[in-house]
Amino acid sequence: MENSTQIFGIRAIIEAINSEKTIDKVFLQKGLHGDLFNELESLVNKTGITKSYVPVEKLNRLTKKNHQGAVAQISPVEFYDIEHLVVNVMESGKTPLFLLLDQLSDVRNFGAIIRTAECTGVSGIIIQKKGAAPINGDTIKTSAGAVFKVPICRVDHIKDAVFYMQASGIKVIAATEKTNNTIYDVTFTEPCAIIMGSEGRGINPSVLKVADDKAKLPLLGDIESLNVSVACGAFLYEAVRQRR
The missing domain is CATH 3.30.1330.30 (Ribosomal protein L30/S12)
Structure with missing residues:
Protein backbone atom coordinates (compact mmCIF):
# COMPACT_ATOMS: atom_id res chain seq x y z
CA MET A 1 0.00 0.00 0.00
CA SER A 75 9.00 8.23 10.15
CA PRO A 76 5.94 10.54 10.15
CA VAL A 77 7.15 12.21 13.36
CA GLU A 78 10.27 14.11 14.33
CA PHE A 79 12.24 12.54 17.14
CA TYR A 80 13.45 14.53 20.15
CA ASP A 81 17.01 14.72 21.44
CA ILE A 82 17.08 12.85 24.75
CA GLU A 83 19.41 15.31 26.48
CA HIS A 84 17.30 18.34 25.55
CA LEU A 85 14.08 16.56 26.51
CA VAL A 86 15.32 15.46 29.94
CA VAL A 87 16.72 18.91 30.74
CA ASN A 88 13.47 20.63 29.67
CA VAL A 89 11.34 18.25 31.73
CA MET A 90 13.56 18.61 34.79
CA GLU A 91 13.42 22.41 34.51
CA SER A 92 9.64 22.46 34.04
CA GLY A 93 9.01 21.75 37.71
CA LYS A 94 7.00 18.60 36.98
CA THR A 95 8.12 15.25 38.40
CA PRO A 96 9.50 13.34 35.39
CA LEU A 97 7.99 10.02 34.32
CA PHE A 98 9.70 8.44 31.33
CA LEU A 99 9.19 5.18 29.46
CA LEU A 100 12.10 3.17 28.04
CA LEU A 101 11.01 0.51 25.53
CA ASP A 102 13.67 -2.17 25.09
CA GLN A 103 13.20 -3.33 21.50
CA LEU A 104 9.42 -3.59 21.59
CA SER A 105 8.64 -4.83 18.08
CA ASP A 106 4.85 -4.94 17.61
CA VAL A 107 3.46 -1.72 16.15
CA ARG A 108 0.03 -2.17 17.76
CA ASN A 109 1.54 -2.70 21.19
CA PHE A 110 3.69 0.36 20.57
CA GLY A 111 0.67 2.45 19.57
CA ALA A 112 -1.35 1.27 22.58
CA ILE A 113 1.52 2.14 24.92
CA ILE A 114 1.86 5.62 23.40
CA ARG A 115 -1.88 6.19 23.89
CA THR A 116 -1.70 5.15 27.57
CA ALA A 117 1.47 7.21 28.03
CA GLU A 118 -0.34 10.32 26.82
CA CYS A 119 -3.29 9.65 29.14
CA THR A 120 -1.00 9.22 32.16
CA GLY A 121 1.17 12.28 31.55
CA VAL A 122 4.38 10.50 30.55
CA SER A 123 7.17 13.02 29.92
CA GLY A 124 8.67 11.12 27.00
CA ILE A 125 9.26 7.70 25.45
CA ILE A 126 12.72 6.42 24.56
CA ILE A 127 13.20 3.65 21.98
CA GLN A 128 16.24 2.04 20.39
CA LYS A 129 17.13 2.79 16.79
CA LYS A 130 17.61 -0.87 15.85
CA GLY A 131 15.03 -3.52 16.58
CA ALA A 132 12.23 -1.18 17.67
CA ALA A 133 8.76 -1.09 16.16
CA PRO A 134 8.46 1.62 13.50
CA ILE A 135 6.03 4.51 13.68
CA ASN A 136 3.71 3.77 10.78
CA GLY A 137 0.01 3.96 9.98
CA ASP A 138 -0.87 1.13 12.37
CA THR A 139 1.07 2.80 15.19
CA ILE A 140 -0.66 6.13 14.59
CA LYS A 141 -4.12 4.54 14.42
CA THR A 142 -3.65 2.42 17.55
CA SER A 143 -2.29 5.41 19.46
CA ALA A 144 -5.41 7.42 18.50
CA GLY A 145 -3.10 10.24 17.42
CA ALA A 146 -1.19 10.31 20.72
CA VAL A 147 2.02 9.69 18.78
CA PHE A 148 1.91 13.38 17.82
CA LYS A 149 1.53 14.49 21.45
CA VAL A 150 4.12 12.47 23.39
CA PRO A 151 7.82 13.28 22.82
CA ILE A 152 9.69 10.25 21.46
CA CYS A 153 13.48 9.86 21.42
CA ARG A 154 15.64 7.32 19.64
CA VAL A 155 19.00 6.19 21.04
CA ASP A 156 21.68 3.80 19.81
CA HIS A 157 21.25 1.57 22.87
CA ILE A 158 18.67 1.56 25.65
CA LYS A 159 21.49 1.10 28.16
CA ASP A 160 22.84 4.52 27.12
CA ALA A 161 19.45 6.02 27.99
CA VAL A 162 19.47 4.24 31.35
CA PHE A 163 22.87 5.70 32.22
CA TYR A 164 21.80 9.19 31.12
CA MET A 165 18.62 9.01 33.21
CA GLN A 166 20.58 7.90 36.25
CA ALA A 167 23.16 10.67 35.78
CA SER A 168 20.25 13.14 35.64
CA GLY A 169 18.86 11.99 39.00
CA ILE A 170 16.09 9.84 37.54
CA LYS A 171 15.50 6.40 39.08
CA VAL A 172 15.18 3.59 36.54
CA ILE A 173 12.65 0.86 37.34
CA ALA A 174 12.56 -2.36 35.30
CA ALA A 175 9.26 -4.16 34.71
CA THR A 176 10.27 -7.79 35.13
CA GLU A 177 9.08 -11.01 36.74
CA LYS A 178 12.65 -11.61 37.97
CA THR A 179 12.07 -9.98 41.34
CA ASN A 180 10.10 -10.42 44.55
CA ASN A 181 8.91 -6.80 44.48
CA THR A 182 5.50 -5.98 43.05
CA ILE A 183 4.55 -2.54 41.72
CA TYR A 184 3.02 -1.85 45.14
CA ASP A 185 6.43 -2.22 46.82
CA VAL A 186 8.17 0.34 44.63
CA THR A 187 8.06 4.14 44.90
CA PHE A 188 7.03 6.02 41.77
CA THR A 189 6.64 9.46 43.37
CA GLU A 190 10.22 10.57 42.67
CA PRO A 191 11.61 11.26 39.17
CA CYS A 192 11.63 7.87 37.47
CA ALA A 193 11.76 5.98 34.21
CA ILE A 194 10.07 2.61 33.63
CA ILE A 195 11.67 0.03 31.32
CA MET A 196 9.34 -2.30 29.42
CA GLY A 197 10.83 -5.24 27.54
CA SER A 198 10.07 -6.81 24.19
CA GLU A 199 7.14 -9.15 23.63
CA GLY A 200 9.15 -12.36 23.51
CA ARG A 201 12.38 -11.79 25.40
CA GLY A 202 11.49 -9.14 27.92
CA ILE A 203 14.20 -6.75 29.06
CA ASN A 204 17.72 -7.48 27.83
CA PRO A 205 19.75 -8.99 30.72
CA SER A 206 22.49 -6.36 30.34
CA VAL A 207 19.86 -3.60 30.67
CA LEU A 208 18.12 -5.32 33.56
CA LYS A 209 21.44 -5.54 35.39
CA VAL A 210 21.91 -1.75 35.52
CA ALA A 211 18.35 -0.82 36.57
CA ASP A 212 17.97 0.84 39.98
CA ASP A 213 14.91 -1.16 40.96
CA LYS A 214 12.72 -3.98 39.67
CA ALA A 215 9.00 -4.61 39.97
CA LYS A 216 6.44 -7.10 38.72
CA LEU A 217 2.68 -7.37 38.53
CA PRO A 218 0.97 -9.88 40.84
CA LEU A 219 -0.55 -12.59 38.63
CA LEU A 220 -3.32 -14.59 40.30
CA GLY A 221 -4.33 -16.83 37.40
CA ASP A 222 -2.65 -19.65 35.51
CA ILE A 223 -1.26 -17.55 32.64
CA GLU A 224 2.26 -16.41 33.45
CA SER A 225 2.35 -13.01 31.74
CA LEU A 226 0.31 -10.10 30.44
CA ASN A 227 0.44 -8.39 27.07
CA VAL A 228 3.19 -5.76 27.30
CA SER A 229 0.85 -2.84 26.57
CA VAL A 230 -1.54 -3.98 29.32
CA ALA A 231 1.35 -4.45 31.77
CA CYS A 232 2.68 -1.01 30.88
CA GLY A 233 -0.73 0.51 31.58
CA ALA A 234 -0.79 -1.09 35.03
CA PHE A 235 2.67 0.31 35.85
CA LEU A 236 1.79 3.79 34.63
CA TYR A 237 -1.47 3.98 36.53
CA GLU A 238 0.22 2.82 39.72
CA ALA A 239 2.60 5.78 39.22
CA VAL A 240 -0.43 8.04 38.72
CA ARG A 241 -2.10 6.66 41.86
CA GLN A 242 1.00 7.24 43.99
CA ARG A 243 1.47 10.75 42.67
CA ARG A 244 -2.11 11.90 43.32
Whole structure:
Protein backbone atom coordinates (compact mmCIF):
# COMPACT_ATOMS: atom_id res chain seq x y z
CA MET A 1 0.00 0.00 0.00
CA GLU A 2 1.48 3.35 -1.00
CA ASN A 3 1.74 6.20 1.47
CA SER A 4 3.54 9.50 1.96
CA THR A 5 6.00 7.94 4.42
CA GLN A 6 7.65 5.81 1.73
CA ILE A 7 10.46 6.54 -0.65
CA PHE A 8 11.60 4.17 -3.35
CA GLY A 9 14.58 3.85 -5.65
CA ILE A 10 18.20 3.32 -4.68
CA ARG A 11 19.49 6.83 -5.41
CA ALA A 12 16.49 8.49 -3.74
CA ILE A 13 17.05 6.51 -0.54
CA ILE A 14 20.79 7.29 -0.55
CA GLU A 15 20.00 10.99 -0.86
CA ALA A 16 17.42 10.79 1.92
CA ILE A 17 19.92 9.14 4.28
CA ASN A 18 22.61 11.67 3.42
CA SER A 19 20.08 14.46 4.06
CA GLU A 20 19.52 13.01 7.55
CA LYS A 21 15.89 12.13 6.98
CA THR A 22 14.51 9.97 9.81
CA ILE A 23 14.26 6.53 8.22
CA ASP A 24 12.71 3.70 10.20
CA LYS A 25 13.50 0.79 7.93
CA VAL A 26 14.84 -0.09 4.51
CA PHE A 27 13.54 -3.06 2.51
CA LEU A 28 16.16 -4.43 0.10
CA GLN A 29 15.58 -6.96 -2.64
CA LYS A 30 17.05 -10.31 -1.78
CA GLY A 31 19.88 -11.41 -4.10
CA LEU A 32 20.27 -8.04 -5.83
CA HIS A 33 23.78 -6.76 -6.62
CA GLY A 34 25.42 -3.79 -8.34
CA ASP A 35 27.62 -0.83 -7.45
CA LEU A 36 24.78 1.53 -6.53
CA PHE A 37 22.95 -1.18 -4.56
CA ASN A 38 26.17 -1.99 -2.71
CA GLU A 39 26.63 1.71 -1.92
CA LEU A 40 23.15 1.80 -0.38
CA GLU A 41 23.83 -1.36 1.63
CA SER A 42 27.06 0.11 2.96
CA LEU A 43 25.36 3.38 3.93
CA VAL A 44 22.50 1.57 5.68
CA ASN A 45 24.98 -0.54 7.65
CA LYS A 46 27.10 2.50 8.54
CA THR A 47 24.15 4.52 9.85
CA GLY A 48 22.58 1.60 11.72
CA ILE A 49 19.21 1.83 9.97
CA THR A 50 17.13 -1.32 10.34
CA LYS A 51 17.07 -3.30 7.09
CA SER A 52 15.29 -6.37 5.80
CA TYR A 53 16.07 -8.45 2.73
CA VAL A 54 12.80 -9.41 1.02
CA PRO A 55 11.60 -11.00 -2.25
CA VAL A 56 10.77 -8.63 -5.09
CA GLU A 57 7.08 -9.52 -4.64
CA LYS A 58 7.14 -7.84 -1.23
CA LEU A 59 8.58 -4.65 -2.74
CA ASN A 60 5.97 -4.74 -5.47
CA ARG A 61 3.25 -4.85 -2.80
CA LEU A 62 4.81 -1.86 -1.02
CA THR A 63 4.81 0.29 -4.15
CA LYS A 64 3.68 0.08 -7.76
CA LYS A 65 6.48 2.44 -8.85
CA ASN A 66 9.92 1.47 -10.16
CA HIS A 67 11.59 0.75 -6.82
CA GLN A 68 14.87 -0.61 -8.28
CA GLY A 69 15.01 -3.15 -5.46
CA ALA A 70 14.78 -0.76 -2.52
CA VAL A 71 11.95 0.84 -0.51
CA ALA A 72 12.36 2.88 2.66
CA GLN A 73 9.90 3.88 5.37
CA ILE A 74 10.24 7.45 6.66
CA SER A 75 9.00 8.23 10.15
CA PRO A 76 5.94 10.54 10.15
CA VAL A 77 7.15 12.21 13.36
CA GLU A 78 10.27 14.11 14.33
CA PHE A 79 12.24 12.54 17.14
CA TYR A 80 13.45 14.53 20.15
CA ASP A 81 17.01 14.72 21.44
CA ILE A 82 17.08 12.85 24.75
CA GLU A 83 19.41 15.31 26.48
CA HIS A 84 17.30 18.34 25.55
CA LEU A 85 14.08 16.56 26.51
CA VAL A 86 15.32 15.46 29.94
CA VAL A 87 16.72 18.91 30.74
CA ASN A 88 13.47 20.63 29.67
CA VAL A 89 11.34 18.25 31.73
CA MET A 90 13.56 18.61 34.79
CA GLU A 91 13.42 22.41 34.51
CA SER A 92 9.64 22.46 34.04
CA GLY A 93 9.01 21.75 37.71
CA LYS A 94 7.00 18.60 36.98
CA THR A 95 8.12 15.25 38.40
CA PRO A 96 9.50 13.34 35.39
CA LEU A 97 7.99 10.02 34.32
CA PHE A 98 9.70 8.44 31.33
CA LEU A 99 9.19 5.18 29.46
CA LEU A 100 12.10 3.17 28.04
CA LEU A 101 11.01 0.51 25.53
CA ASP A 102 13.67 -2.17 25.09
CA GLN A 103 13.20 -3.33 21.50
CA LEU A 104 9.42 -3.59 21.59
CA SER A 105 8.64 -4.83 18.08
CA ASP A 106 4.85 -4.94 17.61
CA VAL A 107 3.46 -1.72 16.15
CA ARG A 108 0.03 -2.17 17.76
CA ASN A 109 1.54 -2.70 21.19
CA PHE A 110 3.69 0.36 20.57
CA GLY A 111 0.67 2.45 19.57
CA ALA A 112 -1.35 1.27 22.58
CA ILE A 113 1.52 2.14 24.92
CA ILE A 114 1.86 5.62 23.40
CA ARG A 115 -1.88 6.19 23.89
CA THR A 116 -1.70 5.15 27.57
CA ALA A 117 1.47 7.21 28.03
CA GLU A 118 -0.34 10.32 26.82
CA CYS A 119 -3.29 9.65 29.14
CA THR A 120 -1.00 9.22 32.16
CA GLY A 121 1.17 12.28 31.55
CA VAL A 122 4.38 10.50 30.55
CA SER A 123 7.17 13.02 29.92
CA GLY A 124 8.67 11.12 27.00
CA ILE A 125 9.26 7.70 25.45
CA ILE A 126 12.72 6.42 24.56
CA ILE A 127 13.20 3.65 21.98
CA GLN A 128 16.24 2.04 20.39
CA LYS A 129 17.13 2.79 16.79
CA LYS A 130 17.61 -0.87 15.85
CA GLY A 131 15.03 -3.52 16.58
CA ALA A 132 12.23 -1.18 17.67
CA ALA A 133 8.76 -1.09 16.16
CA PRO A 134 8.46 1.62 13.50
CA ILE A 135 6.03 4.51 13.68
CA ASN A 136 3.71 3.77 10.78
CA GLY A 137 0.01 3.96 9.98
CA ASP A 138 -0.87 1.13 12.37
CA THR A 139 1.07 2.80 15.19
CA ILE A 140 -0.66 6.13 14.59
CA LYS A 141 -4.12 4.54 14.42
CA THR A 142 -3.65 2.42 17.55
CA SER A 143 -2.29 5.41 19.46
CA ALA A 144 -5.41 7.42 18.50
CA GLY A 145 -3.10 10.24 17.42
CA ALA A 146 -1.19 10.31 20.72
CA VAL A 147 2.02 9.69 18.78
CA PHE A 148 1.91 13.38 17.82
CA LYS A 149 1.53 14.49 21.45
CA VAL A 150 4.12 12.47 23.39
CA PRO A 151 7.82 13.28 22.82
CA ILE A 152 9.69 10.25 21.46
CA CYS A 153 13.48 9.86 21.42
CA ARG A 154 15.64 7.32 19.64
CA VAL A 155 19.00 6.19 21.04
CA ASP A 156 21.68 3.80 19.81
CA HIS A 157 21.25 1.57 22.87
CA ILE A 158 18.67 1.56 25.65
CA LYS A 159 21.49 1.10 28.16
CA ASP A 160 22.84 4.52 27.12
CA ALA A 161 19.45 6.02 27.99
CA VAL A 162 19.47 4.24 31.35
CA PHE A 163 22.87 5.70 32.22
CA TYR A 164 21.80 9.19 31.12
CA MET A 165 18.62 9.01 33.21
CA GLN A 166 20.58 7.90 36.25
CA ALA A 167 23.16 10.67 35.78
CA SER A 168 20.25 13.14 35.64
CA GLY A 169 18.86 11.99 39.00
CA ILE A 170 16.09 9.84 37.54
CA LYS A 171 15.50 6.40 39.08
CA VAL A 172 15.18 3.59 36.54
CA ILE A 173 12.65 0.86 37.34
CA ALA A 174 12.56 -2.36 35.30
CA ALA A 175 9.26 -4.16 34.71
CA THR A 176 10.27 -7.79 35.13
CA GLU A 177 9.08 -11.01 36.74
CA LYS A 178 12.65 -11.61 37.97
CA THR A 179 12.07 -9.98 41.34
CA ASN A 180 10.10 -10.42 44.55
CA ASN A 181 8.91 -6.80 44.48
CA THR A 182 5.50 -5.98 43.05
CA ILE A 183 4.55 -2.54 41.72
CA TYR A 184 3.02 -1.85 45.14
CA ASP A 185 6.43 -2.22 46.82
CA VAL A 186 8.17 0.34 44.63
CA THR A 187 8.06 4.14 44.90
CA PHE A 188 7.03 6.02 41.77
CA THR A 189 6.64 9.46 43.37
CA GLU A 190 10.22 10.57 42.67
CA PRO A 191 11.61 11.26 39.17
CA CYS A 192 11.63 7.87 37.47
CA ALA A 193 11.76 5.98 34.21
CA ILE A 194 10.07 2.61 33.63
CA ILE A 195 11.67 0.03 31.32
CA MET A 196 9.34 -2.30 29.42
CA GLY A 197 10.83 -5.24 27.54
CA SER A 198 10.07 -6.81 24.19
CA GLU A 199 7.14 -9.15 23.63
CA GLY A 200 9.15 -12.36 23.51
CA ARG A 201 12.38 -11.79 25.40
CA GLY A 202 11.49 -9.14 27.92
CA ILE A 203 14.20 -6.75 29.06
CA ASN A 204 17.72 -7.48 27.83
CA PRO A 205 19.75 -8.99 30.72
CA SER A 206 22.49 -6.36 30.34
CA VAL A 207 19.86 -3.60 30.67
CA LEU A 208 18.12 -5.32 33.56
CA LYS A 209 21.44 -5.54 35.39
CA VAL A 210 21.91 -1.75 35.52
CA ALA A 211 18.35 -0.82 36.57
CA ASP A 212 17.97 0.84 39.98
CA ASP A 213 14.91 -1.16 40.96
CA LYS A 214 12.72 -3.98 39.67
CA ALA A 215 9.00 -4.61 39.97
CA LYS A 216 6.44 -7.10 38.72
CA LEU A 217 2.68 -7.37 38.53
CA PRO A 218 0.97 -9.88 40.84
CA LEU A 219 -0.55 -12.59 38.63
CA LEU A 220 -3.32 -14.59 40.30
CA GLY A 221 -4.33 -16.83 37.40
CA ASP A 222 -2.65 -19.65 35.51
CA ILE A 223 -1.26 -17.55 32.64
CA GLU A 224 2.26 -16.41 33.45
CA SER A 225 2.35 -13.01 31.74
CA LEU A 226 0.31 -10.10 30.44
CA ASN A 227 0.44 -8.39 27.07
CA VAL A 228 3.19 -5.76 27.30
CA SER A 229 0.85 -2.84 26.57
CA VAL A 230 -1.54 -3.98 29.32
CA ALA A 231 1.35 -4.45 31.77
CA CYS A 232 2.68 -1.01 30.88
CA GLY A 233 -0.73 0.51 31.58
CA ALA A 234 -0.79 -1.09 35.03
CA PHE A 235 2.67 0.31 35.85
CA LEU A 236 1.79 3.79 34.63
CA TYR A 237 -1.47 3.98 36.53
CA GLU A 238 0.22 2.82 39.72
CA ALA A 239 2.60 5.78 39.22
CA VAL A 240 -0.43 8.04 38.72
CA ARG A 241 -2.10 6.66 41.86
CA GLN A 242 1.00 7.24 43.99
CA ARG A 243 1.47 10.75 42.67
CA ARG A 244 -2.11 11.90 43.32
